[in-house]
Amino acid sequence: MRWFGFGFNAFGQIHVHEKLVKGVRGDAANGVKVSGPTELTSQADRRGCCPKTGCQIRASWSRRASLHLDSDGCVCLAGFASSDSCSGLPVRESRGCRDALISESCLTLAFPDRLESWDLQKEETTPSWSMEIKTPPEGSGPPVSLPLVPGGYIATKPPLYRSLSPLLRAKSLALSSEHAILLSASGAVYTWGLGSHGQLGHGGLASEEEPRAVEALLGMPMSCIATGSWHSVCISDGGDLYVWGWNESGQLGLPSRGLRKALQLQSSQQAGAVHQDDSTSPAKEPQEGEQHEDVFISIQAFPALLDVTPSCEIRSVSCGSRHTAAVTTTGDLYTWGWGDYGQLGHQTLMSSDEPQRVEFFRQQQMLVADVVCGAWNTFAAVTKEEVAGS
Template sequence: MRWFGFGFNAFGQIRVHEKLTEGARGDANEVKVSGPTELTSPADRPGCCVKAACQIRASWSRRASLHMDSDSGVCLAGFLSSDACSGLPLWESRGCRDALIGESYLTLAFSDRLESWDLQKEEKTPAWSMEIKTPPESSGASVGLPLVPGGYIATKPPLYRSLSPQLRAKCLALSSEHAILLSASGAVYTWGLGSHGQLGHGGLGSEEEPRAVEALLGMPMSCIATGSWHTVCISDGGDLYVWGWNESGQLGLPSRGLRKALQQQSSQQAEALLQDAGTSPVKEPHEGEQEDVFISIQAFPALLDITPSCDIRSVSCGSRHTAAVTTTGDLYTWGWGDYGQLGHQTLISSDEPQRVEFFREQQMHVADVVCGSWNTFAAVAKKEVSCS
């Protein structure tokens, strides 16, 4: 498996550039990677490689590569504040099974314990730790971070948060201000801030405790993801449901703000061309013209039809963009694209899901996708896709 990345690269999360120094941002070409670029080992960091048996975890300024082979451990790329996080595999992470990366803490999950390391300090011991006692009925099976026995781990203190065992949590996705939980039965629960409709309960109110999304009851879900103010999930049948804020088209629904910005840009370009030609633009009225329907906030789950010929297998959300993989290995992206995080070789945002043609042109089968806040990472295999 090979990993490709595109989008925000100010700290070398995708591609290390020569001018990059600690805390520096480089020039525009280094900050924005608009097309898929393979993740490779920096020349001066041969120990930090993206192996075939690898999973990617991402935050705004960092990327963590979790090695799943005999040399299991984590290596970091991106903004690093100490020599201990130089990009080489962290000695403290040897043997870990999962990792959760944030702006301040790296949490490691081992078979018998959890450890959270403060990335802004050069401490030799974790800032927080907890022993794990696996319940007998689990038969050694473990759930992935941020879920842990009895609760979940946040990216900032208090790091441990408890959950009711009655929820029977299967997986959990966290934004900075709200959470979405998928239960073993396929039910979806949300809580936290709801000011942009991101909880899916039909209003803009917040919830202190997990509350079932009633609009999805009776339709078991298999995958969940969340951005800063929007939420998505995939049903057992491969359908994609979206809700929350659509200011940048991150729901894949018509966005007034985005369309207006694109129209202004097109008008300015057209006016410039006409001025060069010595003519003036003429606007003619259109009788009976219907105003388009735009969606700023979608407070209830809405079905998003990306492609009629393929189901959706996996999905991930950035701060204001979304990426989904079809069952036939195509990657579709939409939403905010100012840093190239949509992978279309442009810096243009879009409120319509578009296929990332690079992988199809290279006859690559996309197996998984992971979004950082302003970038996207895709795992691919060399295999031709056939869905059109």
């Protein structure tokens, strides 16, 4: 399995560009914006720490963590302040870990018997926080899957450990900086935290201090959840994708007035529109805007069904800060939302409020197996297609 990335690359999270190697601040022309899928490399990769078989990717805004599970387990970092010691965390200190969670401030590692959190903003020789854990007996419950841990979960900021009621029977958990979404063993979805952009899915903009079931989804078991900064998504057992929250950049895949206006303005500027053109249709354009005014969605406070592609189901999904990526059961990758750094992978820096297939992988006869979004970038795991796609 090979990993490809695209989007924000100012710190070499995707590949090390010339300016970064020389320690000079780069720009778009020197690899800060990667608009098409590029196989992952880093300075650490040159030391033999590259994503290989059994590798999983974890990402934050400025860093990428490669979790290697094909041997005894270890983590390598790429991106901001990465070095031989991985920002104060020697690779040898991560030996034996089975999962990892990375944020801008810390890297949390899950071992069979303990949790360790390393402060990435300091040069440390010992973890800044640790906790012993008791792994559930085989068959009595799911293994540790960060940010979930026995009895609770690991937050993105102190206090790192937060408890959860055992009645929730948590299966997976996704965190943004301001809200959380939980998937229970029965397939029910719970959300809590900041709700100012409709990201909790309860129909309003109120915040919730405690987990609350998303009533609109009750009776439809879900299999996968993900969250961006102010939007949330989930996949049903039947492969349908549901979205809710903020849509100012088209991250829900629903018509966005702000995005459409921005694209129209950009097109006009690129085409060199003149004032004479504006004077020929002053009445017609507002009339069309009024006709379609109710179509545009800024905030979707209830879960909405998104038809990504009518030909197949959705297998996995991930959210960036203001973009979303989904993998279909046929191995195609679709992306939509904010694209200013190329994080949609369509060889442009355009944003889109419509799901579009990343054609690179189909052209290279590759099947996408998984997708992981950083805040402003996207990482895709691919395999070679045995039979060429149509």
